[in-house]
Amino acid sequence: MNNPLHTRKAEWALTAPSFLWLALFFAVPAVIVLMFTFHGHDASGGVGEWSLSTWRELVDPDYPAIVWNTLRISFEITVWSIVLALPCAYAIARMKTRWRGIVAGAIMLPFWTSFVVRVFAWKTMLHPDGWLQSCYIGWLSVRAWLFGWLPGFMQDFLLWAGLATPGAVDPASSTILDSEAAVVLVSVYSFLPFAIMPIYSAAEKFDFSLLEAARDLGAKNFYAFRRIFVPGIRQGLVSAVLMVFIPAVGSYVIPQMLGGTNCILIGNKIFMRAIQNRNIPHASALATLMAVAVLVPIGLAMWWKKRQDVRGRRRLDAQTARLMVSAGGAR
Amino acid sequence: MNNDFLVFDHVTKRFGALTAVDDVSLTVGKGEFFSLLGPSGCGKTTLLRMLGGFERPDSGRIYLEGRDITDLPPDRRRVHTVFQNYALFPTMTVWDNIAFALRLAKRPKAEIEERVDAMLDMIQLSDQAWKYPNQLSGGQKQRVAIARALVDRPQVLLLDEPLAALDLKLRQHMLIELDAIHDQVGITFLYVTHDQGEAMSLSDRIAVVNKGRIEQLDGPAKIYEAPATRFVASFIGDTNFFCGKIVSIDGDYCHIQVEGFPQIRAFNDKQLKVGQRVDLSVRPEKIRVTRTPPLPEKGASINVFPSTVRDIVYQGVYTKYWLQSEALQISALKPHSRFLLDQEAITWNDEVFVWWHPDDGYMVEVQ
Ligand SMILES: Nc1ncnc2c1ncn2[C@@H]1O[C@H](COP(=O)(O)OP(=O)(O)OP(=O)(O)O)[C@@H](O)[C@H]1O
Ligand SMILES: [Mg+2]
Numbered sequence: 001m002n003n004p005l006h007t008r009k010a011e012w013a014l015t016a017p018s019f020l021w022l023a024l025f026f027a028v029p030a031v032i033v034l035m036f037t038f039h040g041h042d043a044s045g046g047v048g049e050w051s052l053s054t055w056r057e058l059v060d061p062d063y064p065a066i067v068w069n070t071l072r073i074s075f076e077i078t079v080w081s082i083v084l085a086l087p088c089a090y091a092i093a094r095m096k097t098r099w100r101g102i103v104a105g106a107i108m109l110p111f112w113t114s115f116v117v118r119v120f121a122w123k124t125m126l127h128p129d130g131w132l133q134s135c136y137i138g139w140l141s142v143r144a145w146l147f148g149w150l151p152g153f154m155q156d157f158l159l160w161a162g163l164a165t166p167g168a169v170d171p172a173s174s175t176i177l178d179s180e181a182a183v184v185l186v187s188v189y190s191f192l193p194f195a196i197m198p199i200y201s202a203a204e205k206f207d208f209s210l211l212e213a214a215r216d217l218g219a220k221n222f223y224a225f226r227r228i229f230v231p232g233i234r235q236g237l238v239s240a241v242l243m244v245f246i247p248a249v250g251s252y253v254i255p256q257m258l259g260g261t262n263c264i265l266i267g268n269k270i271f272m273r274a275i276q277n278r279n280i281p282h283a284s285a286l287a288t289l290m291a292v293a294v295l296v297p298i299g300l301a302m303w304w305k306k307r308q309d310v311r312g313r314r315r316l317d318a319q320t321a322r323l324m325v326s327a328g329g330a331r
Numbered sequence: 332m333n334n335d336f337l338v339f340d341h342v343t344k345r346f347g348a349l350t351a352v353d354d355v356s357l358t359v360g361k362g363e364f365f366s367l368l369g370p371s372g373c374g375k376t377t378l379l380r381m382l383g384g385f386e387r388p389d390s391g392r393i394y395l396e397g398r399d400i401t402d403l404p405p406d407r408r409r410v411h412t413v414f415q416n417y418a419l420f421p422t423m424t425v426w427d428n429i430a431f432a433l434r435l436a437k438r439p440k441a442e443i444e445e446r447v448d449a450m451l452d453m454i455q456l457s458d459q460a461w462k463y464p465n466q467l468s469g470g471q472k473q474r475v476a477i478a479r480a481l482v483d484r485p486q487v488l489l490l491d492e493p494l495a496a497l498d499l500k501l502r503q504h505m506l507i508e509l510d511a512i513h514d515q516v517g518i519t520f521l522y523v524t525h526d527q528g529e530a531m532s533l534s535d536r537i538a539v540v541n542k543g544r545i546e547q548l549d550g551p552a553k554i555y556e557a558p559a560t561r562f563v564a565s566f567i568g569d570t571n572f573f574c575g576k577i578v579s580i581d582g583d584y585c586h587i588q589v590e591g592f593p594q595i596r597a598f599n600d601k602q603l604k605v606g607q608r609v610d611l612s613v614r615p616e617k618i619r620v621t622r623t624p625p626l627p628e629k630g631a632s633i634n635v636f637p638s639t640v641r642d643i644v645y646q647g648v649y650t651k652y653w654l655q656s657e658a659l660q661i662s663a664l665k666p667h668s669r670f671l672l673d674q675e676a677i678t679w680n681d682e683v684f685v686w687w688h689p690d691d692g693y694m695v696e697v698q
Contacts, residue, residue, distance in 0.1 A: 213418035215405040216383055217432040217479070231422040317461075 036284035045278030054281040058289070063269075067293055069162060070266040073180065074248035077187045081244045082237070084188070085195035089236075090229065092196075093203035104200065107193050115190065119257050122186045126177040126258065136176035140169045178260025186254050194243040202236025203229075249294055266290050335397070336361040336519060337382075337487060342391035344377055344543075351377040352388070353543035359487075359521065364513050366522045366530040369540035370566065375523040378540075379489050382521070383412050395486055411480035412489040415496070417472045419464035425475050426451070426460040432483040450478040453515065470501045477512065487519045494529060506532055527567050531555070539563050561696045564612040571618070571661050573611040573692075577603050584689055587611055591658025596634055597692040610696050617691040618663040620652050620677065624684045635686040636661075640679055652677070654685055661685055 037055065040048035092103050110118060126132055147155060147164050158164035176182050206229065214224035230237070252267030259265070266286060274283035337359040344352040351374040359365045367375045380386040382393060384405035392401045400408050411432070419428050429450050433443045451457045454474040464472055473493060480488055493509075494502045510533055513520050524530050530537050531551040538548045539562075547559040558564035561572070575589035577599075585599040587609060597611055619625075624635055638656035645651075649664040663685060677683060 207416075207418070209414065209416065209418050210420060212385060212405075213412070213414060213420070214431070215385075216410075216412045218406045218435045218483075219431075220406055223435070228420055228422075234422075 033284045033287055036281045037288055039281050041279045041281050045280070047280055054285050057282065058285050063286075063289075065162075066264060066266055066269055067290070069263075070249055070290070071293060072162060073184060073187075073263070073265065074245055076184050077191060077248045078241055078245045080184065080188045081191050081195040082199075082240060084192060085199050085240060086230070086237075088192075088196050089199035089203045089233075090225070092200050093206065094208065100204075104197075107196055110190075111193070116253065118190070119186060119254060122182075122189070123177065123257060126182050128175050128177065133176050136179070136181055137169065137171050137174060139181070140174055144169050177258065178262055180259065180263045182258040183255050183263045183265075186258055187248055187251060190254070191244045191247060194247070195240040198239040198243060199233060199236040202233035206232050246294065249290060336363075336395070337521075338394040339378075339382075340392045340394065342378075342381065342388045342393060344374070344381060344386060344388050350543050352381070354391070355540075355543070355545055356391075357538055357545060357548060359519060360535075362517050362519055364510075364520045364522065364533055364535045366524060366534040366537045367540055368524055368527060368530040368537050368567075370525055373540045374543040375525075375540055376491055377543075379412065379491055379521065379523055382487070383410055383489060384408050409483075409486045410489060411483075411485040411487075412491065413473075413476045413480050413493045415492045417464070417476040419472055419475055419479070421464050424461050424463055425456065425467070428464065428475055429479045429482050431479060436483060438483075446482055450482050453512065454478045469497050470505060473497065473505060474508070477509075481512070481516055481518065484516070485518065487521055490520060490522045492524055493522075494524075494526075502529075509533060531567075539566065541566070557693060558612065558695055561610055561612075564693070564695050569615050569662060569664075570612045571615065573613065573659070575609065575611070577605050577607050577609060580605060589659070593636060593657065595692065596632070596689040597694065598690045599694075601694050601697060603694070603697060607697060609694050611692045612695050613687055613692045615651070615662045616649070616664040618661065618685050618687045620654065620663050620665055620683050620685055622675065622677065622681070622683055625686055633686055633688050634692075635684055638683055638685050640677060640681045640683060643677070643679065654683070656685060 036047055038050060038052065040051045040053045042048045088107075092100055095103065124130075143164070144167075147158070150158070155164070159166060176185075210228050210232065211224045214228045215221070219227070250267050252265065252271050255263050255265045255268055256271070259268075266289075270283045270286045270290075273279050273286060335358055339355050339357050342352055342355045343350065353374075355378065367378060369375055377386060381388050384400075384403060384407075388401060392399055394400065395408070395410070400410075420431065423431070426447060429447045430443050433446060438446075448457070451460055454477065456471060456474060456478075459467065459471060464475070467475065476493070477488075477490075490509075494505050497505060506529060509520075513533075522530070522533060531554075534551055536548065536550055537554050539546045539554060541562050547554055547563045549557075549559075554563060555567055558567060564570045565572075573587065573589045573592070573595055575587045575592075575595070577585050578588045578594065579586045580599065581596075583599060584596055585603065586594045586596055588594055595611060601609075603609060620638075620640075625633065636656045638654040638661065640652060641655050641660070642653035643650060644653075649666055652663045652665065654661045654663060
């Protein structure tokens with residue numbers, strides 16, 4: 001057991017199956033997709049000769065806006081999911097053990113029915129005669145009213161970023177079906193369990209007596225939640241963000257069925273290019289582009305975190321030195 | 332000393348059918364080191380939690396410096412707790428843990444730095460300030476927990492079995508340190524423990540709690556030497572009980588008849604009359620065990636009983652003897668010293684004499 005060679009072998013034996021699985025169904029397809037982008041396409045929907053034409057054709061004036069919209073909407077979906085999942089997971093973790101199982105089961109229950117069927121059900125609920133439509137108009141009016149109060153440069157910025165629409169709300173032409181709001185709403189609905197579960201499993205291990213300690217030292221409930229609970233479950237929070245953001249970026253069923261022409265995401269474009277235009281290399285190039293668009297911010301965030309840690313350690317060393325000097329001086 | 336600093340006024344707390352704290356009234360003076368001592372499950376923690384604001388009493392009030400704090404939430408009382416499991420914030424450094432209360436109170440930055448540094452100096456952990464709690468030893472965590480609770484000078488510091496998780500050596504060390512810290516900060520300490528040694532060595536006064544009720548509230552020596560009830564006598568250290576009836580009075584002394592045992596002479600401090608029942612407690616260390624009886628002129632007024640040695644347990648500082656005397660089992664403690672080596676050692680089944688002075692018996696619980 002203590003023989004390092006022995007453990008090395010055992011480790012290999014244990015990780016080999018999952019490694020093989022990843023290689024076969026993730027790495028190899030990813031490389032194939034990347035290779036496709038360096039080929040042309042032929043009229044019958046096949047992959048053509050080796051060429052750079054696909055990348056050259058990619059300069060479609062629509063694409064930057066679609067990529068930006070995809071990232072922005074995915075971000076919105078992630079924020080809403082986390083904001084809703086945090087109190088849910090907290091509440092479940094504080095329940096009696098018997099109730100926890102029941103409630104966690106209830107959260108997973110929707111997965112027993114088909115995803116497409118559930119999205120169809122939403123389509124009915126989002127009907128222009130339904131109550132969600134009235135809510136939507138109300139929400140738009142509030143948003144427009146708030147927008148009116150903002151200083152000009154912020155209005156310009158929000159318009160530029162696609163976070164606001166100019167002019168008054170027209171109830172006749174604003175339907176929640178086929179809107180961005182519908183996509184965000186239903187995406188949050190379907191991804192919420194993926195946000196709750198990792199946060200809940202972290203919260204379950206959280207020592208709730210720490211909150212009592214914080215209260216004891218003078219913290220209000222919400223302060224204790226924010227400063228002690230949230231940092232205490234940050235591992236779960238990170239996985240929740242990834243579990244929601246990544247599928248949101250790649251989603252195409254929900255925008256396809258509920259977004260109409262007002263909410264076209266990169267997933268829809270890829271689908272269109274691959275199935276309707278039968279241009280596999282073009283679709284591959286879009287997929288690659290999107291992967292880069294997701295990986296670059298994550299990579300940057302990790303690099304930044306690492307730099308912060310190094311800086312933090314330097315700062316701490318300096319402070320320790322200061323303390324040692326002052327403690328030494330006092331004696 | 333202001334004796335009405337902290338007042339529990341007829342406080343009762345029930346959990347369903349169980350009465351965890353039963354009509355407790357007590358007052359603690361400002362700056363006092365006060366201990367709650369009792370067996371597991373007697374309601375000590377519940378009493379502390381009511382003072383901390385985590386439980387609400389079913390009846391009764393709690394006053395701190397004349398103010399009724401019974402219904403205040405935890406963050407509105409200047410009462411801090413050192414939890415049994417320390418409950419240090421794992422995502423913060425030692426420094427940030429200690430600074431927590433000051434930051435909450437929005438103190439100026441310079442003041443926070445000064446006071447946290449002073450605390451670190453007091454607990455001698457200045458060089459560990461930037462470690463995280465999981466990088467500390469048990470004793471260090473303990474000290475950080477104390478510093479964190481003391482840094483903003485609470486009115487009362489609650490300590491819930493703070494030493495229970497430490498090993499013996501460290502516990503003894505921390506006892507001394509706690510005592511020093513108390514002297515240094517002058518804050519009222521309310522200390523919960525089920526270890527009588529801890530309570531005895533630290534406290535100004537001790538409340539012995541049993542089944543949610545206070546059995547006795549006194550200084551350490553009084554509690555040990557003059558236990559108010561049978562429970563206190565047996566919980567605080569070991570003791571021998573002799574339960575019998577008074578058969579004769581002889582000035583300040585009386586004679587007690589225990590079934591299956593010769594008459595015992597005892598100091599009649601409770602002024603009892605012939606015929607009354609009494610429980611006499613005699614501590615093992617006050618009983619002497621020898622091969623020969625004491626000199627006759629002494630023997631006339633003290634209790635001497637021939638016995639047989641049943642069991643001997645070596646305990647380092649002492650040796651403990653279990654002796655059979657007539658129908659009763661008696662336990663006795665004997666320290667070791669060079670002088671005793673001259674005599675032939677007492678062993679199993681030896682015929683010996685046990686004796687004690689009548690003043691060393693103490694009457695508890697008169698029925
Ligand atoms: N939240 C609660 N719900 C139900 N019963 C409780 C609760 N808290 C405490 N009790 C009960 O109240 C009694 C006193 O508990 P408490 O924790 O005060 O004991 P303690 O003296 O601190 O014991 P220990 O020395 O073991 O910590 C126990 O019988 C316990 O089971
Ligand atoms: Mg307890």
